[in-house]
Amino acid sequence: MEYNPEVHSIKCPKCGHGMEEVGYGGVMIDRCTSCMGLWFDTGEADALKKKWMGDALDTGKADEGKKWDTVEDIACPRCGRDMDKAADPKQTHIWYEVCGEHGMFMDAGEFTDYKHETLADRFRSLIKGSR
Numbered sequence: 001m002e003y004n005p006e007v008h009s010i011k012c013p014k015c016g017h018g019m020e021e022v023g024y025g026g027v028m029i030d031r032c033t034s035c036m037g038l039w040f041d042t043g044e045a046d047a048l049k050k051k052w053m054g055d056a057l058d059t060g061k062a063d064e065g066k067k068w069d070t071v072e073d074i075a076c077p078r079c080g081r082d083m084d085k086a087a088d089p090k091q092t093h094i095w096y097e098v099c100g101e102h103g104m105f106m107d108a109g110e111f112t113d114y115k116h117e118t119l120a121d122r123f124r125s126l127i128k129g130s131r
């Protein structure tokens with residue numbers, strides 16, 4: 001859907017279409033109506049990860065998200081500054097864009113991956129700890 005400030009909360013930093021607010025369990029995030037990428041204001045991704053609610057929100061296909069993985073140098077939808085590419089130190093296959101002040105952007109499917117990987121990492125550290 002074309003970005004329309006009256007309907008959409010923010011403009012998608014990746015594909016330029018409108019993002020709409022979606023809420024789950026008291027946390028509101030923004031999801032792109034076109035590429036299904038997700039915008040998390042600072043702290044929201046962690047809040048959702050803890051609540052195990054990402055599956056309901058990250059409804060885009062990971063394949064669709066991967067197409068947009070190649071779009072680099074995106075600007076923060078809140079302040080317009082270039083965002084940094086970042087990877088979770090424990091999950092280096094997942095790259096996302098971060099604005100130090102406002103939040104982070106993930107392609108469709110990445111949040112689900114992020115959450116599940118974290119659980120796998122926890123298992124690994126449990127196994128490691130028992131040796």
Ligand SMILES: [Zn+2]
Nearest residue numbers: 012015032035
């Ligand atoms: Zn988009």
Ligand SMILES: [Zn+2]
Nearest residue numbers: 076079099102
């Ligand atoms: Zn910003």
